Amino acid sequence: MDLSYSAEEESFRLRLRSWLENNLPDGWLDGRRKLPEGLTEQEKFYRDWHLRLYEGGWIGLSLPQAYGGQGASLVQQLIYEEETARVEAPPLISAIGLTNIAPTLIHIGTEEQRKTYVPKILSGEEVWCQGYSEPNSGSDLASVQTRAVKDGDQYTINGQKTWTSYSMFSQRCFLLARTSRGEKKHHGLTVFLVDMNQPGVEVRPIRHIDGGQKFGEVFFDNAVASQADIVGEVDKGWDVAMFLLRFERVAGAQFAIRLKNMMSDVIQLAGTLQKRGRPLAEDPVVRQRLADYYARSLGGYLNFYRNFTNIMHAGKPGPEGSIDKLYTTELEKELCGYAVGLFAEGSAPPETLRELEEKWQHRWLYSFGSTIKAGTSEIQRNIIGERILGLPKDMKA
Amino acid sequence: MVDFRLSEEEQMLQSSARKLFESLGGIQAARDYTAGKEESASLLWNRLAELGYAGILVPEDDGGMDLEFTSVIPLAEELGRTLAPIPFMETVVFGAMVLLKRGTSGQKAAWLPKIADGSLRLGVCADLSEPSVSDMTVPIAAERRDSGFVLSGEMDYVRYGKDANAYVVAADLAGEHGRAIFLVDRQAAGIHAASCHTLDQTGPSAKVCFERVHVGDDALIGGQLGTDGLQDALDAMNAALCANMVGGMSKVVEMAAEYAQIRHQFGHPIGRYQAIKHRIADMKVETEIARSLAYYAALAVQEQLGEAGRIVSSAKSYCSEAYERIASHNIQIHGGIGFTTEHDAHLFLKRAKEMERYGGSAVQHRKRVADQLDGRHALKI
Numbered sequence: 036m037d038l039s040y041s042a043e044e045e046s047f048r049l050r051l052r053s054w055l056e057n058n059l060p061d062g063w064l065d066g067r068r069k070l071p072e073g074l075t076e077q078e079k080f081y082r083d084w085h086l087r088l089y090e091g092g093w094i095g096l097s098l099p100q101a102y103g104g105q106g107a108s109l110v111q112q113l114i115y116e117e118e119t120a121r122v123e124a125p126p127l128i129s130a131i132g133l134t135n136i137a138p139t140l141i142h143i144g145t146e147e148q149r150k151t152y153v154p155k156i157l158s159g160e161e162v163w164c165q166g167y168s169e170p171n172s173g174s175d176l177a178s179v180q181t182r183a184v185k186d187g188d189q190y191t192i193n194g195q196k197t198w199t200s201y202s203m204f205s206q207r208c209f210l211l212a213r214t215s216r217g218e219k220k221h222h223g224l225t226v227f228l229v230d231m232n233q234p235g236v237e238v239r240p241i242r243h244i245d246g247g248q249k250f251g252e253v254f255f256d257n258a259v260a261s262q263a264d265i266v267g268e269v270d271k272g273w274d275v276a277m278f279l280l281r282f283e284r285v286a287g288a289q290f291a292i293r294l295k296n297m298m299s300d301v302i303q304l305a306g307t308l309q310k311r312g313r314p315l316a317e318d319p320v321v322r323q324r325l326a327d328y329y330a331r332s333l334g335g336y337l338n339f340y341r342n343f344t345n346i347m348h349a350g351k352p353g354p355e356g357s358i359d360k361l362y363t364t365e366l367e368k369e370l371c372g373y374a375v376g377l378f379a380e381g382s383a384p385p386e387t388l389r390e391l392e393e394k395w396q397h398r399w400l401y402s403f404g405s406t407i408k409a410g411t412s413e414i415q416r417n418i419i420g421e422r423i424l425g426l427p428k429d430m431k432a
Numbered sequence: 433m434v435d436f437r438l439s440e441e442e443q444m445l446q447s448s449a450r451k452l453f454e455s456l457g458g459i460q461a462a463r464d465y466t467a468g469k470e471e472s473a474s475l476l477w478n479r480l481a482e483l484g485y486a487g488i489l490v491p492e493d494d495g496g497m498d499l500e501f502t503s504v505i506p507l508a509e510e511l512g513r514t515l516a517p518i519p520f521m522e523t524v525v526f527g528a529m530v531l532l533k534r535g536t537s538g539q540k541a542a543w544l545p546k547i548a549d550g551s552l553r554l555g556v557c558a559d560l561s562e563p564s565v566s567d568m569t570v571p572i573a574a575e576r577r578d579s580g581f582v583l584s585g586e587m588d589y590v591r592y593g594k595d596a597n598a599y600v601v602a603a604d605l606a607g608e609h610g611r612a613i614f615l616v617d618r619q620a621a622g623i624h625a626a627s628c629h630t631l632d633q634t635g636p637s638a639k640v641c642f643e644r645v646h647v648g649d650d651a652l653i654g655g656q657l658g659t660d661g662l663q664d665a666l667d668a669m670n671a672a673l674c675a676n677m678v679g680g681m682s683k684v685v686e687m688a689a690e691y692a693q694i695r696h697q698f699g700h701p702i703g704r705y706q707a708i709k710h711r712i713a714d715m716k717v718e719t720e721i722a723r724s725l726a727y728y729a730a731l732a733v734q735e736q737l738g739e740a741g742r743i744v745s746s747a748k749s750y751c752s753e754a755y756e757r758i759a760s761h762n763i764q765i766h767g768g769i770g771f772t773t774e775h776d777a778h779l780f781l782k783r784a785k786e787m788e789r790y791g792g793s794a795v796q797h798r799k800r801v802a803d804q805l806d807g808r809h810a811l812k813i
Contacts, residue, residue, distance in 0.1 A: 036442075036502050036731050037435045044433075110434060302805055322802035329801055330725070330746035337724035341436045358717050417706070419713035424689040426703035426712065 038340065040110070047111050051093065051118045058087050059122060068123055074240060074248065078204045081128035085159040088127070095133060095157050097285075102141055102149065103157045109285065109347055116288035120296060126249075128201055132156035132163035134286075135279050136209050143267055143278060148228065152207070166196040166210035166229070166253060167276070173198075174414050176211070177221035177273060181255060183212040190214070190227065190260050192235070196253040198408070202238045203251050205231050210260075211276050214269055224272035227260040235259065245400035281351050290363040290405070291339035297367060297398070298332040301325070301374050304395070308381030315381040328370055335363045354422035361415035364405040371399035436727065438506060446506030452479065453514045459776055465517035466633035466779070473517045473595070480518070481550020489528040494544035496528075501668065501734035505675040505727060512679025515779055517634045519592035521676065522600075523547055523554040526669040530600055530613065533661025534654035542650075543615060555596030555625075557587040557640055558662075563670065563745055563792030563800050565663045572642055574603035574612055580648040583614065586641045591790060593625045593638025601642070602659070610657040620645050632786035634779060664733075667744045670791045671733045674726035674744075674751045677787055681719040681755050684762045684780050688712050691766055702765075711761055718754040725750055742804040749797035755784035 040048070056064065060080075071077050088094050096112050098104020107115070127133070137156045140148050155161040172179045181194025192212060202208070208229040217223035229236070235258030240251040267275040305316040305325060315321050342355050374395045383391060406412045420426040438446065456479060457464075461472035480486055488503055490496020497503075504525060511520055528547050531540050546552040559568035572585035583603055590599070601614045616623070622645040628637040654660070689712055692703030702708050729747035732740040759781040763770035770777045788794055 036437065036439060036727065037433060038728075038731070039433070041433055113434070319799075323795065323798050325805065326746070326749070326798035326801035329805060330750040330798070331721070333728075333743075333746050334721035334725045334750055337436070337728050338721050340434060341724050341727065344434060344436045347434075355720075358720050361713075362717050362721060413706075413710070416710040416713040419716055420703070420709035424685070424712060424716060426689060426692055426709050427701050428704070429706065429709075430700070430704060 040114070044110055044114060048114045048118060051115060052121075054091050054093070055118060055122055055124065058091060059124065060084070063125075064122060068125075070125070070247075074203055078128075081126065081204065082159060082162075084125045085127060085129050089157065089159055094129070094159075095137070097134065098137055098153075098157070099141065102137070102153050104137075109343075112285045113288055113343065116285055117292055120289055120292035123296070128162050128204055129156065129159050131165050131200065131209075132161070132207075135165060136163045136207075139209075139266065139275065139279055143275065145263070147263060148266070152228065161206040162201060162204050163207045163209060164199045164202040164205040164231070164253070166199055166202075166208045166212075168198045169195060170197050174411055176276070177219075177224070179211055179213060179224065181210070181212045183210075183214050183225060183227060183260070185214070188262055190262075192227070192229065192255045192258040192260060194255050196255075197241075198250050199238075199253050200250045202231070202253050203240050203248070205238075207231060208236075208253065209266075210255075211272055214272075217270065221273040223270050224276070225269050226266040226272040226275040228264040228266060229255075229258060229260050233258055243401075243404060245397050247401070285343070286352075286409075287339050287342065287356055287359040287363070290360060290367070291336050294332050294363045294367050294370075295336045297370055298329060301328065301370060301377075304374055304377060304391070307387075307391070308377055308383055310381040315377060318380075321377075321380075324373065328366075328373065331366055332370070335359070335366055338362070354418050357410070357415040357418040357423075360410065361412050361419070364402070365412060368399070368402040368406060371395065371402045375399045436724075438502070438727075442503055442506050445503060446510060448483075449485070449507050449510040450513070452483065453510055453516065459514045459779070462515040462517050462634045462779060463776075470595075476516060477518045477550055477553070480520075481548075484548070486520075486524050486550045487548030488524065489532065490544045490548040494540065495548040496544065501671075502727070502730045504668075504672045505730050508672045508675035509679030509682070512676035512681075513683040515634045515680065515783055519553050519555065519595060521669050521672050522556050522592060522596075523552060525672045526556055526665050527552065527554040527600060527615075529665035529668045530653060530661060531615075533664050534613070534658075536653075536655045539615070539650065539653060539655075551597075553592070553595055553597050555590040555593040555599045555638070555640065557590055557593075557599045557642075558602040560589070560591075560666075560791055561789060561793065561796070563666070563748070563797050564741075565659050565666060567796075568602065570602050570604045570611065572601055572603040573606045574614070575606045576608075577646065580646060580651065581612075581614070583616070583642040583645040583647060586639060588639050589628060589637045590625070590640045591635050591637050593640050594627060594636065596625070599623075599640060600653075602662070605657065608657075611659050612657050613653045613659060613662060614647055614651045615653055616642075616645065616647055616651055620647060622646070630786070632782045634783055635786060663741075664736075666791070667740055668733050670744050670748045671726070671729040673787060673791055674722070674729050674747045677751045677755045677784070678719065678723045678726045680780055680783060681715075681722060681751075681758050684758050684777075685712065685715050685719050687777070688715060688762045688765045695767075708765060711765065715758045715761055718758060722747075722751045722754045739804065742801050745792075745797035745800040748791060749794040749801070752784070752788040753794050756781070756788060759784045 071080050095104035096107040100106040137153050183190040183192045210227045210229045214225040215223040235256045237254040238251045240248040242248050306314045308315045339359050346352050378392050461476050464472040484497050487496030488499045492498045562568045574581045597618045599616045622643040624641045625638040628639050630636040693701050695702050725747035729744045732743040763777045769775050
């Protein structure tokens with residue numbers, strides 16, 4: 036049983052850490068981590084960051100070298116997650132393209148699709164979004180209603196997607212649409228690679244409760260895609276959409292590491308905020324709560340590594356990832372809520388208080404999205420109950 | 433290389449231990465024990481010793497297997513699954529660790545082989561309501577006499593105190609400034625052990641009274657005053673208790689899941705209803721988090737990490753509260769029969785509650801964690 040890294044792995048880490056120190060936006064490491072206000076400025080900021088990473092050789096770690104990736108090992112990919120989380124690096128606008136679209140095209144796309152799209156995903160020239168959820172299809176993804184009707188060599192697409200991350204910035208969309216009515220609802224679906232820069236596609240950003248705009252609604256009004264834009268087979272798109280799940284091996288890392296960093300920050304916060312001249316961290320009640328959160332956070336963090344170990348040896352992820360996702364996101368929400376509550380108990384000098392309080396309020400509000408996206412907590416419990424414990428599936432219509 | 437799981441040998445140890453305990457009747461030994469039939473427990477203890485499991489931490493020269501501390505995990509888990517009513521933690525872990533950490537070479541040579549061959553069954557006469565040795569109250573006094581010491585006082589809540597044939601005793605020196613640790617034979621004149629009322633009948637406590645018990649100089653562990661090594665032994669026992677609790681939790685989750693599949697109401701197995709399904713899922717999640725903490729606690733003890741105390745206390749506080757929650761939900765899921773003594777569910781609940789106190793309460797453990805936290809080194813592994 037070992038939690039240490041090899042000498043080669045540590046030198047990879049140091050190389051990345053040093054690169055980050057030299058290439059993060061100005062002031063980032065000093066805690067000035069503000070994203071620009073408007074969407075146009077944000078897009079420029081995100082694209083710049085991707086380009087820097089690309090030029091530094093840090094893009095496409097998980098992709099094979101034959102397709103322009105770095106062919107990095109799983110542990111190196113994990114280290115990348117650890118180091119970028121450690122400095123709260125800016126988000127990657129190309130994340131969906133790199134972790135979802137490119138691997139899918141490499142494994143089950145056509146050669147033409149690979150040559151056309153993969154290099155531009157890597158370079159950042161084309162940003163991708165994933166058109167899955169709809170207003171009436173969230174957890175029940177197979178019930179999607181966006182229609183793609185065959186019309187000669189083309190397909191005409193009508194419908195609406197929602198919660199589509201980075202759709203405001205995207206040139207392409209990996210779209211799940213219905214091409215026919217099958218015996219079961221997940222039959223008759225097809226995946227299309229859709230050009231977002233066509234007249235029939237409109238994007239409306241959505242503002243979420245923390246004030247940010249990371250996703251949007253996408254309206255398809257007689258948009259078109261061609262036969263060559265189909266991934267896999269017609270009517271067999273469900274399998275394509277699900278294909279990606281076998282790649283999510285380090286996906287849990289960001290949740291676990293963010294939890295660990297947040298815990299350290301809460302402890303620091305309790306030391307910073309004062310009541311009657313003493314830090315809150317000296318209060319016995321606060322200490323009990325901190326120690327409880329510490330034990331729970333440590334457990335969540337360790338569990339990710341234990342699961343990661345098993346994934347490395349099994350060669351593919353299993354339903355155990357649901358345990359990590361459920362646990363870390365729910366705990367983060369609670370922990371952030373506790374941190375915000377500390378501002379009611381203690382205070383700090385005016386120069387630092389406002390920014391500190393806003394930072395924690397933002398984190399807390401943002402955390403509400405994590406228990407909903409990538410499979411709600413309720414869906415995760417179903418997965419744990421059914422696929423790990425063997426309990427019977429829900430009753431369905 | 434990141435490899436956070438049991439080694440192959442440890443996994444094999446786990447399956448061998450499971451087979452052994454199943455062959456000896458599984459949880460039936462605990463049920464027999466609570467009904468006053470102690471033969472099953474003795475048989476279990478002897479078979480365990482025959483296979484070398486009592487000597488896992490004892491050096492080979494003293495008849496042991498000399499395994500790394502993490503090897504305790506699989507064994508402790510399997511013992512927890514069956515609620516094995518034997519003083520494994522007190523003897524194989526605590527007793528061995530105290531001797532290894534502070535015993536003289538003569539004492540090690542005399543007593544470690546007796547741990548390894550199962551002839552020693554220990555009770556711990558120290559204040560185990562505290563996770564830190566420095567916070568312990570010491571009700572036993574020791575007076576120096578010509579060729580040894582005289583011990584007087586009473587110790588409550590000595591787990592398996594009536595089954596023990598020897599005690600590790602913490603005592604304060606009367607009239608002097610100092611604390612000492614003794615290993616005392618139960619046969620010594622003046623020792624009485626009486627049962628205390630204990631919730632967990634699979635691990636009953638005794639009040640052990642020392643009425644001017646004369647012990648020789650060789651009973652003073654380490655041959656000198658002081659408690660060095662006692663904290664390490666207590667942390668080791670608490671880490672082992674965490675694995676033991678995880679074993680119990682795992683069994684309880686299996687029990688609940690099995691019942692949810694076979695019990696039908698309103699035309700469906702009750703596990704189909706999300707209220708039940710989700711509750712068992714939450715139980716499973718907590719078990720796995722507890723398992724990760726228990727593994728890391730054992731690793732911290734093994735590697736003698738500076739932060740071992742913080743890690744062990746984090747694990748113990750989480751595990752004991754999780755165990756109680758899980759055992760409580762299990763009774764609820766079983767409905768009426770979960771509320772009867774005919775079913776095993778209550779045994780796990782009572783064990784869980786006892787574990788909340790044994791080796792220090794969750795609140796005390798968290799106090800210890802908080803004392804060792806600051807913004808700089810939180811969550812560094």
